[in-house]
Amino acid sequence: MKRRLYVFLLLALFASPILTAFLSNTSTVTYSIIERKVLSNAVSPFPRGPTVNMVTQDSAVIFWRTEDLTNATVRYGLNESVMEIVTNSTLDKDHYVSLNELNMDEKYYYRVISNGTTSPLYHFLTAPADGDEFKMIIIGDNRPSTTDPVQPAEFAQMAQMIVAEQPHIVIMSGDFVLDVSENHADNLLRWEHFTNISDSIGHYAPIYAVLGNHDTGAKTGSLRLEYYFDSFVLYDEPSTYYSFDYAGVHFTMLDSEQLGFEARIIGDQFTWLENDLETTSSEMKFVVIHRPLYPVIHIQDAYNDVPAAEREAVQALYEEHNVSLLITGHDHCFNRLTVNGIVQIISGGGGAPLYNHPTWKGGYYHYVRTNVSASHVNITAIKLDDSVGYNYQLPYTGPIEIEHRIIPSGSTNPVGTLPVILFSEVPAEKYFSWDSDENQTELTGLPNSNGEHTLDVYACNSDSVWSHESFMFIATGGPTTPTTTTTPTTTTPTTTPTGDGAIDPLILFGSLSIAGVVIVVVAVIWFRRKS
Numbered sequence: 001m002k003r004r005l006y007v008f009l010l011l012a013l014f015a016s017p018i019l020t021a022f023l024s025n026t027s028t029v030t031y032s033i034i035e036r037k038v039l040s041n042a043v044s045p046f047p048r049g050p051t052v053n054m055v056t057q058d059s060a061v062i063f064w065r066t067e068d069l070t071n072a073t074v075r076y077g078l079n080e081s082v083m084e085i086v087t088n089s090t091l092d093k094d095h096y097v098s099l100n101e102l103n104m105d106e107k108y109y110y111r112v113i114s115n116g117t118t119s120p121l122y123h124f125l126t127a128p129a130d131g132d133e134f135k136m137i138i139i140g141d142n143r144p145s146t147t148d149p150v151q152p153a154e155f156a157q158m159a160q161m162i163v164a165e166q167p168h169i170v171i172m173s174g175d176f177v178l179d180v181s182e183n184h185a186d187n188l189l190r191w192e193h194f195t196n197i198s199d200s201i202g203h204y205a206p207i208y209a210v211l212g213n214h215d216t217g218a219k220t221g222s223l224r225l226e227y228y229f230d231s232f233v234l235y236d237e238p239s240t241y242y243s244f245d246y247a248g249v250h251f252t253m254l255d256s257e258q259l260g261f262e263a264r265i266i267g268d269q270f271t272w273l274e275n276d277l278e279t280t281s282s283e284m285k286f287v288v289i290h291r292p293l294y295p296v297i298h299i300q301d302a303y304n305d306v307p308a309a310e311r312e313a314v315q316a317l318y319e320e321h322n323v324s325l326l327i328t329g330h331d332h333c334f335n336r337l338t339v340n341g342i343v344q345i346i347s348g349g350g351g352a353p354l355y356n357h358p359t360w361k362g363g364y365y366h367y368v369r370t371n372v373s374a375s376h377v378n379i380t381a382i383k384l385d386d387s388v389g390y391n392y393q394l395p396y397t398g399p400i401e402i403e404h405r406i407i408p409s410g411s412t413n414p415v416g417t418l419p420v421i422l423f424s425e426v427p428a429e430k431y432f433s434w435d436s437d438e439n440q441t442e443l444t445g446l447p448n449s450n451g452e453h454t455l456d457v458y459a460c461n462s463d464s465v466w467s468h469e470s471f472m473f474i475a476t477g478g479p480t481t482p483t484t485t486t487t488p489t490t491t492t493p494t495t496t497p498t499g500d501g502a503i504d505p506l507i508l509f510g511s512l513s514i515a516g517v518v519i520v521v522v523a524v525i526w527f528r529r530k531s
């Protein structure tokens with residue numbers, strides 16, 4: 001009997017850390033494996049579309065284009081054979097047919113007919129009830145490279161992957177083509193390459209877009225937005241900023257490309273943004289804009305280069321109205337950064353040439369699968385090989401995250417005399433320490449010598465949980481001007497960027513279990529010898 005007891009205790013001893021590790025690992029895997037059904041992307045006989053647009057809980061707009069003036073019929077229904085018919089007998093080339101009185105959160109099949117030519121059968125999902133979960137795909141920066149005018153193969157591949165995801169809606173964060181020139185025929189060709197692929201997504205899900213810097217003719221001195229508007233069916237056209245509600249989420253779509261005011265949200269658009277965020281009753285608010293508020297690397301024309309007061313005013317507005325998610329592109333990577341509670345993602349890996357981000361820093365082609373409901377947002381970057389590049393869930397409940405961002409030294413608004421430290425939430429208490437010297441409550445001063453220096457940053461959240469990050473800087477500029485010209489050229493966090501300062505409760509449980517089992521074994525042996 002005693003031998004069985006020892007065997008049991010020994011098994012428990014070995015099993016405990018394994019079980020702990022298993023539980024610990026599985027607790028961090030927050031995405032779910034989705035069974036994929038690859039759909040045949042049926043080719044339309046029409047030069048554009050059909051696409052499904054501006055989908056609500058009970059309506060949708062079907063668009064398609066014909067070569068000649070034709071009538072327009074849409075057959076649609078909840079299965080492939082029983083179909084309602086809507087006909088527009090007015091002859092036209094661009095057809096917009098509204099479907100109304102649809103059921104909420106249903107899959108509808110449809111096909112379009114013009115002068116006897118019939119499209120293949122497509123389908124789309126209507127919006128679920130406010131607060132219920134829906135799937136949103138984000139993809140940005142699919143533009144061609146400067147050496148090849150056709151759309152990247154990576155974008156074409158991800159378009160198919162996105163269709164297979166069967167999303168409710170798709171967000172495209174800008175840079176669809178490589179610039180708009182003064183050559184009309186060339187512009188038509190570039191945008192046709194794009195819409196050939198974007199329509200293959202639009203057959204199945206509504207696309208909502210924002211303007212990227214490469215989608216305009218800014219370099220010609222004129223925006224030439226007609227190609228952009230022609231490629232999408234958006235709310236509030238011809239405004240380049242607009243908003244809409246979907247399943248209880250408020251979407252604010254901004255324009256970072258206003259001629260002469262690039263990357264800036266000022267004037268009429270800022271007033272409109274204030275009013276838009278003020279008047280929505282939605283708790284969940286997403287803002288979409290091409291240029292990020294906090295870029296990763298040498299994007300010198302992003303928000304780093306606008307006057308600091310403007311950037312702070314926009315950040316303050318997002319904080320005041322509890323914006324849930326800021327969706328951006330422009331930097332060709334995937335990145336997530338939280339600043340004072342405002343979660344920003346950069347999704348710029350849609351096919352345009354990648355920059356020099358290492359893979360661990362989001363330097364991969366991807367789209368973002370986002371599952372959204374009133375209670376959570378699950379964000380997953382999906383790579384070309386269908387693997388997960390990154391996963392993050394809202395609400396975030398861990399310790400304060402601390403990050404340092406380099407502002408490019410070549411920027412027109414270059415590095416100041418101090419590094420930029422960003423906290424994921426406003427700390428209840430914080431300290432800074434240069435070279436393990438005394439703690440400062442405000443980050444001031446710089447070490448008065450060239451060479452390697454460390455900056456330790458400590459932050460405490462409202463639950464009294466402390467976080468700690470250590471950053472390394474190389475001070476340069478010569479012994480006579482050591483501090484004012486110091487440029488942080490290297491950032492080497494010596495600890496894991498997230499989770500520092502907090503003990504995983506599962507690991508704690510496992511450790512206590514091991515200790516308990518050891519104590520019991522020792523006690524049993526001691527009692528046995530004693531007896």
Ligand SMILES: [Fe+2]
Nearest residue numbers: 175212213330
């Ligand atoms: Fe861009």
